[in-house]
Structure formats: structure tokens, C-alpha cells
Amino acid sequence: MLGIVLATLDGQIISTALPTVVGDLGGMDHFSWVVTVYLLAMSATTPIWGKTGDLYGRKGAYMSSIGLFLAGSVLCGLAQNMVQLITFRALQGLGAGGLMVGALSVLGVLVAPQDRGRVQSVVGVMLPVAFVGGPLLGGFITDYMNWRWTFYVNVPVGIVALVAVARGVKLHTERVKGRIDYLGALLLTVAVMALTLMATWAGNRYSWLSQPITGLGLVAVVSLAWFVRVERRAQEPVMPPGLFRSREFSLAQVLSFLAGAVMVSTINYLPQYMQFVQGASSTVSGMLILPMMLGMLTAQLTAGRLTDRGGLDRVMPISGSAVMVVGALVLLLLGTGTPVALASALTVVMGLGVGILMQSTLLTTLNNATHKDMGAASGTVTLTRTIGGSLGVAVLGAVQSGRMHETLVGRLGSGTEERLTAGGEFTPAVLKNMPPAVRDAAEAAVTSGLRGVVIGATFLSAVAFVTTWFIRAAPRAGSPLADGAAGGEGGGSDATYTDHSRTEGEDRPATPSLRATEQKQPGAGAHATFPREPSQYSPVPDAGAPDPG
Structure with missing residues (x-):
């Protein structure tokens, strides 16, 4: 859980500190790269x-990612210029890439399918908490301490996480011969980098049809095309093609x-509306979207x-996407005169829809993957x-910019619009001292821009709603792992299990109900059940044995 806290919190805590960071280190031209390079490396x-966890051991991979993330955090705090900070943010992002996936894959092995929803609910709480708590914590640290502590704060949390994983997670990993699909990993990295750079630059630094963006x-x-071809032939693919043979798994990714x-779009653009139109400060604007987070x-x-x-595997994603559509439509009511x-309060509906859909999507993914591919x-x-x-x-940011530009030009003329937006005057603090006509035009422009974002979000939500109807419900039964850990004599949370994540033979689905019938085992507790075939979760007799994973 602490690894997930690190992964979700760090992406947001720097946002309110960045202006101070750039002012201290210099290099306004590289402002966006502090965030972009982190996102590139992480994704x-x-x-x-x-x-890597599937092949060489989930516990070891998870702890390595935490260690790399902490090293990057310390170096970021020690950075003396923007080049160093960007370089160390890339290192930090490399570690962050394994924090969330490491926690999810370990939980996917340790937690029974019928109990995953409850556990993943707690995991899912981390994301919205970070989106609100991150900027607030970053602002507090920057105002009352020093911006370097926005990085140093990761260290004590990370150390606790390392100790907790080392002592509390007991996975005995059977290692087999194999290696990472390096070509596939390289191709995927190139594709993700290209897509992320497109998302960062298009409509901002370059036009959508410019040579850099089309290139x-x-x-x-x-x-991506080459990656798909390589994965079909790889012995240990980064993304096993077999996963996408499951319709439910593929739809879950969509x-x-x-x-x-x-x-992410609504969370990023709603605070701007709160600041420009509602007159809220940066901190208060974050508090005003608390209903959405709640x-x-x-x-x-x-x-x-x-x-x-x-019985709700299909109902929950349909319900979540439907509520998400309603939430987007409700946000269209926001205007310059909205109290x-x-x-x-209107943001709460969107929060409900997104929360339901994200949680059910995660569960659908895990319940339609084999344990060795978790x-x-x-x-x-x-x-x-x-x-x-x-x-x-x-x-949606490009849509917002276009609508804002159109509104400002229509109300103020192209010359005034250009001086306002290019001269560093289009900020809430500066606009408060502008003539009423300029303030009204700015409020109308921001409202129009947000409406464009919400219209786009409505369309995406509608696509999600249609997609959910193609998901089929999959029944789940009891799992020997959870029952062995929770019930019976000698059970409990310290039970140790063998992670047969790469054993040869048939891939077993993460949903035990799809396998053979179960039978009772004596001495395993009143409710413990075990498959008739060899279980992927074999209890290790010696719980105190060293953990090689």
C-alpha cells in the first residue's frame, strides 16, 4: 500500500511547488519537462x-523499484540546476513505473478473487486522495518549509515501505530460465515516448499537423505495429498476446x-475554472473539487x-460509465454566474462515475489474467x-485553448487577446486588477474552454458506456490462497505461499471458478477449499524459510 502512496502522491505533490522550483533553479524554458520526463519514464x-516481476520475482522487482524511486527522490532534492533536476526526475520516474504495478501484482497473487474487490477498493482510494492531497501538501511544504522537501518527504515513506515488504510479504518464487523481451520493451518504450510527446507538444509548442507531431x-x-509482431513470437513477451484473447481483458483496457x-482532464481543468471564474486561490480551488474526490x-x-x-462483474462497469455520462452532462451547467x-457540489457526480468505472475495470483486468501473467x-x-x-x-486541452482563443478574440479583438495571453497577464491575480470588460471576457473564455473539455468528456464517457455492454459476467468461486491465509489452524496473515508465476504447462486463469471442482482438505479450516489439480498457490510448510523472491 505504501508503494502505491508513493506512486500516486509524487505525481501531484510537485505541481504547486514547480513555480518556486523553477524560480530557484532557473530555466523557465524547461518548466514542462520536469513533469513530462517523469511521466515518460514512468509510463x-x-x-x-x-x-520483470513475473519472470524474476515480484517481491524483488517491487523492492528494486522502491529503491530506485528513493534514490531519484534524494537526487532531485539535491539538484542544483534544471538539467540535474530533469535528469534525476527521469531516474525517479524509472522507479515509479514499478511502484503501482508491483503493488497490484503482489496483491493479485496474495488475494483471492472473491476478496479482490474489497482490497482493491482500499488501493483505489490512494489515487483520488493523491490528486487532492498532493497539491495541498506540496503547497504547504513550499510555503512553510523548502521545495526540496517535496522530494525528501518520499524517503521516510519509502523506507517504511521497503521494511514492510521485506518482512511482511512472503512469496517463495520458483525461478526458471527466461529473459526479458528486450526488443519488445524497447519498441514499447519508443511508442509510449512518441505518444506522450505528442500529447505534451501538440497544440502547445507545435500545431497538430506540424512535421514534429506527424513524425x-x-x-x-x-x-506499435512492430511491437505487436515481436510480442507474438517472443518467448517471454512484455505484454503476453494471450491476455488480449480474453474479450473482457481487452475491453477493460479500453x-x-x-x-x-x-x-485526468476534469481534475486538471476544473481548478482553472474555480480560480478564474469563482475567484478562488490555488489552494482553495483544490478544496472546491473535494466533492469530486469524495x-x-x-x-x-x-x-x-x-x-x-x-454477479455484478458486468453491472458495475455499466453503472459506472452511465453515472460518468450523467456527471459530464451535469458539469455543462457550470457558467459564469454559477454559485x-x-x-x-456538481463535481460529485463525475467522481462517483469515474470511481466505479476505474475500480470495476481494475477488477476485470485482474480476474481475466493468469497468475503467471499477473x-x-x-x-x-x-x-x-x-x-x-x-x-x-x-x-481536450487543445479544444479548450481553441475555444478560449475564439471567445477572447470575439470580445476583445485579436490585438488585445494576443497581448493578454502572451504577456503573462492571463493569471487570476493579474486579471483581478483589469478593467471589468477584460475580466468578463476572461471569465467567459475560461467557461467556454471548460465547456469544450466537458463536451469531450461526455463523448468519451458515452463511448465507455457503449463499450461496457460487451463485457460478459464471469462467476468467481473461493480461492485456496485466501482461505488458507485467513482460516484454519496455523493460518493467518503470515502464511507463506509459493508463487508459481512461471512454471511450465497450462496457464491457469486467476478466476478459480473456471477451473476444476474443489474438494475439502482436512486441517485446513472449516471453509478452506483446494482444487483437485495442483494449486498455483501451494502452502509452504516452513513459513520461516528465507524468501528468495
Whole structure:
């Protein structure tokens, strides 16, 4: 859990500190790269970390990613110029790529399918908490301490996480011969980098049809096509093609992409509306979207528990996407005259929809992956959500910029609009002292831009709603892992299990109900059940044996 806290919090905590960081180190031209290089490294290495865990041991891979992330955090805090900071942020991102996928893959092995919803609900809480808590914590640290502590704060949390994983996670890993699909990993990295750079630069530094953007698009398409070809032939593929033979798994990745795009876009552009139109400060604007975050928290906790009860594998994603559509339509009511309390309250519906869909998408992914591919599956769903967020912000940001430009030109004329936006005067603080006509034009422009974002989010939500109807419900039964850990004599949370993540033979689905019938085993507890065939989770007699994983 602490690894997930590190992964989700660090991506947000730097946002409010960046202006001070750039002012201290210099290099405003490289402002965006502090975030971009981190996102590039993290998203490109996420599936690679997942496959590394599948192949060489999930526990070791997870601890390595935490260590690399901590090293990058310390170096970022020690950076003396922007070049050093960007370089160390890349190192930090390399480690961050394994934090989320490492935690999810370990939980996917340790937790029974019928209990995953409850556990993943707690995991899902971390994301919305970080989106709100990160900027608030970053602002507090920057104002009352020093911006370098936005990086140093990761160190004590990371050390606790390392100790907890080393002592509390007991996975006995059977190592077999094999190696990472390096060509596939390289092609995937190139494709993700190209897509992320497109999302970062298009509509901002370059036009959408410029040579750099079209060139990046071509690189992404060629790399992805080559990647698919390589994965079909690789002995140990980064993304096992067999995963996508499951219709539910494939659809879950589409939904993860769409949910990421809607979530990240609304969270990024709603504070701007709160600041420009509602007159809120940066900190208060973050507090005004708390209802959305609370909606996500409530939905993720509830969705996981409801899914655990069975029969709702299909109902929950349909419900989540439907609520997401309603939430987007409700946000269209936001205008220049909307009371601030109402504007804040309207965001809760979107939070509920996104929370339900993201949680059910994660569960669908894990429940339709084999245990030996659990890390690759976790990496895939994390990657699709990250790419969805990046591309969603870029595409809808271009829509927002276009509508804002059109409104400002229509009200103020092209000359005034250019001086206002290019002269560093288009900020909430400066606009407060502008003539009423300029303030009104700015408020109308921001509102129009947000409406464009919401219209795009409505379309994406509608696509998600249609997609969910193609998901088939999959029944789940008891798991020997959870029952052995929770019940019976000598059970408990310290039980040790063998992770047969790469044994030869038939891939076994993560949903035990799809396998053979179960039989009772004496001495395993009143409710413990075990498959008639050899289980992928074989209890290790000596719980105190050293853990090679």
C-alpha cells in the first residue's frame, strides 16, 4: 500500500511547488519537462517492471523499484540546476513505473478473487486522495518549509515501505530460465515516448499537423505495429498476446484508457475554472473539487465490496460509465454566474462515475489474467490509464485553448487577446486588477474552454458506456490462497505461499471458478477449499524459510 502512496502522491505533490522550483533553479524554458520526463519514464517502464516481476520475482522487482524511486527522490532534492533536476526526475520516474504495478501484482497473487474487490477498493482510494492531497501538501511544504522537501518527504515513506515488504510479504518464487523481451520493451518504450510527446507538444509548442507531431505519430504507429509482431513470437513477451484473447481483458483496457482520459482532464481543468471564474486561490480551488474526490473515494470503496458479492462483474462497469455520462452532462451547467457552492457540489457526480468505472475495470483486468501473467496484466491496465490521461489532457486541452482563443478574440479583438495571453497577464491575480470588460471576457473564455473539455468528456464517457455492454459476467468461486491465509489452524496473515508465476504447462486463469471442482482438505479450516489439480498457490510448510523472491 505504501508503494502505491508513493506512486500516486509524487505525481501531484510537485505541481504547486514547480513555480518556486523553477524560480530557484532557473530555466523557465524547461518548466514542462520536469513533469513530462517523469511521466515518460514512468509510463514507458510500467509494463517492463510488471514482466520483470513475473519472470524474476515480484517481491524483488517491487523492492528494486522502491529503491530506485528513493534514490531519484534524494537526487532531485539535491539538484542544483534544471538539467540535474530533469535528469534525476527521469531516474525517479524509472522507479515509479514499478511502484503501482508491483503493488497490484503482489496483491493479485496474495488475494483471492472473491476478496479482490474489497482490497482493491482500499488501493483505489490512494489515487483520488493523491490528486487532492498532493497539491495541498506540496503547497504547504513550499510555503512553510523548502521545495526540496517535496522530494525528501518520499524517503521516510519509502523506507517504511521497503521494511514492510521485506518482512511482511512472503512469496517463495520458483525461478526458471527466461529473459526479458528486450526488443519488445524497447519498441514499447519508443511508442509510449512518441505518444506522450505528442500529447505534451501538440497544440502547445507545435500545431497538430506540424512535421514534429506527424513524425511522432508515424513513429508511434510503426513502433506499435512492430511491437505487436515481436510480442507474438517472443518467448517471454512484455505484454503476453494471450491476455488480449480474453474479450473482457481487452475491453477493460479500453475502459481504463477512457476513464483515465476523463478523470485526468476534469481534475486538471476544473481548478482553472474555480480560480478564474469563482475567484478562488490555488489552494482553495483544490478544496472546491473535494466533492469530486469524495465521490471517487466512496464509489471505489462501494464498487469493490459490491463486486465481491458476485454477479455484478458486468453491472458495475455499466453503472459506472452511465453515472460518468450523467456527471459530464451535469458539469455543462457550470457558467459564469454559477454559485461557488453549487459549482463545487456538481463535481460529485463525475467522481462517483469515474470511481466505479476505474475500480470495476481494475477488477476485470485482474480476474481475466493468469497468475503467471499477473504482473504484465497489472502493468497493462496502469499503462492504458496513464496514456489515456496524457492524451486526454492534450486533446481536450487543445479544444479548450481553441475555444478560449475564439471567445477572447470575439470580445476583445485579436490585438488585445494576443497581448493578454502572451504577456503573462492571463493569471487570476493579474486579471483581478483589469478593467471589468477584460475580466468578463476572461471569465467567459475560461467557461467556454471548460465547456469544450466537458463536451469531450461526455463523448468519451458515452463511448465507455457503449463499450461496457460487451463485457460478459464471469462467476468467481473461493480461492485456496485466501482461505488458507485467513482460516484454519496455523493460518493467518503470515502464511507463506509459493508463487508459481512461471512454471511450465497450462496457464491457469486467476478466476478459480473456471477451473476444476474443489474438494475439502482436512486441517485446513472449516471453509478452506483446494482444487483437485495442483494449486498455483501451494502452502509452504516452513513459513520461516528465507524468501528468495
